[in-house]
Amino acid sequence: MDPLKQKFNEKASALRTEMRALLKEHGTQKVDEVILSQVFGGARGIKMMVWETSQLDPIEGIRFRGYSIPELKELLPKIPGGKEPLPEGLFWLMLVGEIPTEEEVAWLTEQWRHRSNVPEHTFKTIDSLPADTHPMTQFTVAIASMQTESCFSRRYGEGIKKTEYWDPTYEDAMNLIARLPRVAAYIYRRSYHNGDHIAPDFSLDWAANYAHMLGVSDHDDFKSLMRLYLTIHADHEGGNASAHTTHLVGSTLSDPYLAFGAGMNALAGPLHGLANQEVIKFIFKMLDALGTTTPTNNQIAEYVNSTLAAGQVIPGYGHAVLRQPDPRFTAQKEFAEAYLPNSEIVQVVWKLFEVVPGILQGLGKVKNPWPNVDAHSGAILVHYGLKEYSYYTVLFGVSRALGVLAAQCWSRALGMPLERPKSVTSKWVKEWVAKEVSKA
Numbered sequence: 001m002d003p004l005k006q007k008f009n010e011k012a013s014a015l016r017t018e019m020r021a022l023l024k025e026h027g028t029q030k031v032d033e034v035i036l037s038q039v040f041g042g043a044r045g046i047k048m049m050v051w052e053t054s055q056l057d058p059i060e061g062i063r064f065r066g067y068s069i070p071e072l073k074e075l076l077p078k079i080p081g082g083k084e085p086l087p088e089g090l091f092w093l094m095l096v097g098e099i100p101t102e103e104e105v106a107w108l109t110e111q112w113r114h115r116s117n118v119p120e121h122t123f124k125t126i127d128s129l130p131a132d133t134h135p136m137t138q139f140t141v142a143i144a145s146m147q148t149e150s151c152f153s154r155r156y157g158e159g160i161k162k163t164e165y166w167d168p169t170y171e172d173a174m175n176l177i178a179r180l181p182r183v184a185a186y187i188y189r190r191s192y193h194n195g196d197h198i199a200p201d202f203s204l205d206w207a208a209n210y211a212h213m214l215g216v217s218d219h220d221d222f223k224s225l226m227r228l229y230l231t232i233h234a235d236h237e238g239g240n241a242s243a244h245t246t247h248l249v250g251s252t253l254s255d256p257y258l259a260f261g262a263g264m265n266a267l268a269g270p271l272h273g274l275a276n277q278e279v280i281k282f283i284f285k286m287l288d289a290l291g292t293t294t295p296t297n298n299q300i301a302e303y304v305n306s307t308l309a310a311g312q313v314i315p316g317y318g319h320a321v322l323r324q325p326d327p328r329f330t331a332q333k334e335f336a337e338a339y340l341p342n343s344e345i346v347q348v349v350w351k352l353f354e355v356v357p358g359i360l361q362g363l364g365k366v367k368n369p370w371p372n373v374d375a376h377s378g379a380i381l382v383h384y385g386l387k388e389y390s391y392y393t394v395l396f397g398v399s400r401a402l403g404v405l406a407a408q409c410w411s412r413a414l415g416m417p418l419e420r421p422k423s424v425t426s427k428w429v430k431e432w433v434a435k436e437v438s439k440a
């Protein structure tokens, strides 16, 4: 058994025993109260799932296994002389709860290289789609096509014991993560560079190799950006739509390819991961309408107000849980301040940050007027030459695989059951309310 798998097995067996005992003793204890507006309001805040890899605080933002993003930037291994953390290190941390050593991360980089071979039929499947198919559609189709390789599906068919489900789930997670950069880069080159593909460079780490295969910039800073980007987008606890969808579909014992593919369909919505494309589209449209690349705060305010008056949202702002600027926005802002402080498009993002929160606050209904993860990424990508914004959510998806697939290993190891919450009809609600009123 490989060292990461061995470590995971030890941790998982211990936690499984602990949780069984805890549930036996405290299983009937109340965790939460649910109010009617939560039933109608997208189940906001209802505690109904266990997610080991990260937890979100409305004020502090995300913590991965207890570590904030600034702490991880400090503690996770980097390439020699590098400033940004390696996503391999975050995956290790999410899976087994320990900050890995440099040697452990080097081992994981090598594992993912070793497992990165993409089946030929996946490339053929992608090529069979019209060239202008949205990259997220190509991505989910490609993920589904790799399901032919699923160890979980094969072992389940052969008759595996429940207590062993985690093992082929781990294998699928590792193989799928290893293959995603090649698949994602293939989609990019096919869609925007006439299918002029770039072979992987196996001397590079996972994120840098992805940057290399995209072929938009030879600059080492772009590789650094990708290491940071693929680290900070990886996980945002279990309730967000892409994580929850992966969890829900996985709970039927669909294998990790099918479950993750479903999660990516959720990420492709404009209220979720597609917001990174929508933000830069919004910025380009605004600059076009204002006839300048260096708008003033007043001009921006006027444009934002007209967008709101037209009944549209301001992409990149607001969040279902966060009530402060997203630390993932701040991490990207700090990157831009260090690497590209004079970029005109980045300056526009910073001006929006000065203007938008006040306007949204003034509406009196927006619970979080602050920027989220998607408010900044596009401007930095444009600076490095990745201008095709329809592709941006694929980058997010490659990163999100780390969190949701580590979490899927835990769901299998802890024996999480089929997810099946209760729904009610509006007739039931009216009758229930009438009964409650008559009781009062």
Ligand code: HAX
Binding pocket: 240, 270, 271, 272, 273, 274, 275, 308, 312, 313, 314, 315, 316, 317, 318, 319, 320, 321, 360, 365, 366, 367, 368, 372, 373, 374
């Ligand atoms: N612009 C304008 N109005 C906004 C707004 C924004 N950025 N954010 C929230 N609102 C509005 C809502 O549309 C809602 O209006 P109605 O009552 O008229 O329907 C009201 O404010 C209350 O919404 P909320 O409770 O503050 O926010 P929700 O939890 O319902 O929704 C969203 C959270 C992220 C979906 C929302 O803030 C939004 O639409 N933002 C813009 C899209 C975006 O950036 N999405 C990415 C989020 C991060 C992410 O998942 N990335 O992957």
